[in-house]
Amino acid sequence: MAPQRNTGAGAEAELPEYAGHYRLESSLGSGGMGVVHLARSTSGMKVAVKIVHAQFARDPEFRGRFRQEVAAARRVSGAFTASVVDADPEAERPWMATLFIPGPTLSDHVKRNGPMDPAQLRRLMAGLAEALRDIHRVGVVHRDLKPSNVLLADDGPKVIDFGISRPKDSELRTETGKLIGTPPFMAPEQFRRPREVGPAADIFALGSVMVHAATGRGPFDSDSPYVVAYQVVHDEPDLTGVPESLAPLVLRCLAKEPEDRPTPDELMRALRSVAASYDTQAFIPAQRAGDAPESGSAPPHPRPRRRPGRKTAIAAVAGVIVLAGVLASVRLLGGGGTTPEGGDSPTASVSRFTGWEANPVPEGVGAAQCSYGGRQLICARPGVVFGLDPADGRVLWRHPVATSSVSKPPVLAGGLVQPMAEEGRRLEALDPTSGKARWQRKLPAHNAMQVAGRTILLTGIDGTVNAVDASTGDPKWSHRIPGHPLPSFASFTEDPLVYATNPSVDASKTRVTAVDPATGAVRWDLRLDGKLTLIGVDGGSLFFLATDKVYDDTDAVVRYTPSTKSTRRVALPVGRADVQAAVRGNVVYLLGSGGSLEAVDMTARKRLWHLETAVSRGSVPVSNGTHVFFVAPDGRLLAVDAHDGDLVGQTPVRMNAASGRVAGALPGPLLAHDHLYATAPDGTVFAVDARDPAAW
Structure with missing residues (x-):
């Protein structure tokens, strides 16, 4: 156009x-x-x-x-x-x-639809508090937070327009006597001492924005900016129309002195106690008949209203779940399917499987690490390894381990459960039906541990790899891997080989060595361009993330096919930090810190789609070809359409209510046929139907 x-x-x-x-x-x-x-x-x-x-x-x-x-x-x-x-x-x-960013500004939304309801207000306030925490963490003060600078995206509010923001280390300062900002949303100190404005001024603006969202006006209202300025400095705010549950918190934000206002973290903690229905999920504006605006980083222009449907983000309300019980506390979500004897996976029909959630270890805090095998979920939390029935979440067995020894999810190998944990220098394997130890072995100190097929690989502190039979604990082989001073192996269930990677000192090349875990024999060895991290194997090809030499951000995806010795590299439009990735066919799904999710088609050599999910740091994603799934630090399981990148479903928040902390990362979800299993920071393990994320 x-x-x-x-x-x-x-x-x-x-x-x-x-x-x-x-x-x-x-x-x-x-x-x-x-x-x-x-x-x-x-x-x-x-x-x-x-x-x-x-x-x-x-x-x-x-x-x-x-x-x-x-x-x-x-x-x-x-x-x-x-x-x-x-x-x-x-x-x-x-x-x-x-x-x-598609979506109306808060100003335009209130103008078209009127004040928000209490649930929308709580989500808005939580989203803005998270945004300010993110902004203030990097030393920036926005200084002009107002309704027209807040976009209401499907996945939550976005703060835009940093035109008068100021980094703390900036050389540019406000000129003496010059006021910069929008009077109805400026803090008292912006009028009294503009050169000393700090992060607390943004909290004051947040309070004013909340009053506008709740009432359609500000807490200090006049046609004259001079009168508004006087009211901001001297008068009490008018909170008429603000819900009673939020009014005290808004009033704290509007305190005259900066030190009396809450921090973003304090706001988020307070919001969790405001009501059980508080959540941090997608904001979906209620709309009246007529046009709904769509906007980027500026006031929106009208466009035909999009009807809600499959591509609309699904808002869910986080409830407070009270769980009790010595071994486990389970809540069936409308009933669950059953697993027939002898089957290796859940076989309940989609129509009957409505999911479950359980708290297998009520004491303590933290997400369990789980894998799937032997007709059960095999999980670990500090101090214990346990098995769960995948049909209903019942605890099948428990086995104690050293509190700090669990390093990876336990796995089934050699017909036994391998806890991937040491108690001192002891390695043990467990019976999958009772959880009792079948064998135990004393081991030398080692730096890395990996299970591949029926073999456990232990890399010693001198670089020697010791292979142990997973079914008996007996030694199989022991030697070093050429070109890898301290190898750490990656293994994948669909591939009989394990892979060691070692980037060169100048990050110009990466040595990749394929090893047979049963014998220790090197099957092939080569050097690929760039600093690479192996993320998956699919269809006989290896997939890597390539990172730049300066910032270590992921800037490309690389595919290597051993049978043809061919390499394909697809550059990303923008480098991403702390990327976690999944491979499905020839498509790679990448989730970076800050919530940027994108799909890269290695055959077409292009990015298929991109979505900003608003998840600060998510888990490793997983895909069944129809959807992409990952877990957020607040315990939500999210589903994105694998074909067009639309958010299509998410579960409620499952975050430890007694803690003010949010987990930095979580174990990824598990796919077993049509069922999806995930874990949360409050200790919950839960299951949902992978085919119907909209019903979560």
Whole structure:
């Protein structure tokens, strides 16, 4: 579509056709400092491009502020903001491109639909508190949080427009006597001492935003900005219309002195005690008949309303689950299927399997690590290994282990349960029906442990690999692996070999060695370009993540096929930090820190789709070809359509209510035929139907 002409006072007479490599398609809105356009990258990715007005582009001071805006936005890009894709502050017309986020601004939503209901308000406040925590963690103060700078995306609110934000280490300071901000949402200190504004000012703005969302007006209301400024500094806020459950918390945010306001973490803890229905899941705005706005990083323009359906994020309410019992406390969610004797997997029909949840170890906190095998879930938590019936979550057996010794999920190998844990220097294997020890062996100290087929591989501190028979505990072989001073093996159930990888010192090459775990024989050995991490094996090919040499961010996916000795590399549009990945066929699903999920088709050599999930740091994803599943640190299990990247379902929050901490990472979910099993920080192990995420 050709760029649209913008009309009105101060608008550009003719919009440019490109900003860098981004073709401008339409104007999303115009502000005092620039115009925001909907644009597309060369690969077709939608972005919102902010281009500075020509008159400001000639102002050196403004260019400095724009450079600061880009720097601030780059620091906080992630789950709660619009990620910066590209920028050129030095261009003739400075510009910045961020990911396009469909959804109305909070201002536009309230204008069209009226005040939010209490449940929506709690989700909004929790989302904004998380966003401010993320922003403040990297030393940035937003300083202009207001309804028009909050986008209501399917997966939660996003904070945008860092035009007057200020990193703590910035050299650019507010000029004496100049007020910067929007009066109805400014804190008292922004009027009294603007050079000393800190993170607490954003908390004050959050309180004002919440009043607007609850009532359609601000806590200090007047047509005159001068009167509003006086009210902010001297008067008490008007909270008429704010739900009673939230009013005390909003009032704390609106305290006159910065030190009297809560921090984002304190807000999130307080919100958990406000009501049992508090959750941090997708925000789905209620809409009246008519058009619903869609927006990027600017005020939205009307478009035909999309009907809710399969592609709409499913909001679920997190309930407080009280679990009791000595061995286990189980709640069947409407009944469960049964596992017939002799079967190796759940065989209940989809129509009858409605899931379950259990707390097998009520004492203690933390997510269990589980695997599936021998017609049961085999799990471990600090101090104990246990088996669960996959049909209903019943505890089948328990076995104590050293509290700090569990390093990986226990697995079934050689017909026995291998706890993947040492008590001192003792290795043991358990009977899968009773949990009793079948054999125990004393071992030398070692750095790494891996199970492959019927073999346990132990890498000693000198680099020697000792192989042990998983069924008997007897030694099988012992030697070093050439080219790997301290090998750590990766194994995959569908592949009989194990693989050791070792990047060169300059990260230009990675040595990959395939080893037969039964004999220790090297089957093949080669060097591939770049610093690579093996993530999966599928269809006879190995799949790797490639990372850059400077920041160690994942910037490409690599496929190597031993039978043809061919290598294929697909670069990512944007580097991702701390990526976890899954392989299904020739498609790789990557989940980075900050919640960026994307699918890369190695055959077509392109990215299929991209989704910002708002999950700070998720688990390893898994896919059944129809959906992609992963677990969030708050215990939610999320499902994304594997074909188009839409969020299609998620379970309630399962986070330890007594703790103010959120887990940094979680074990990934497990797929067993049509059933999906996951674990949560509150100790819960639960099962759902993998075929119908919308029903979770």
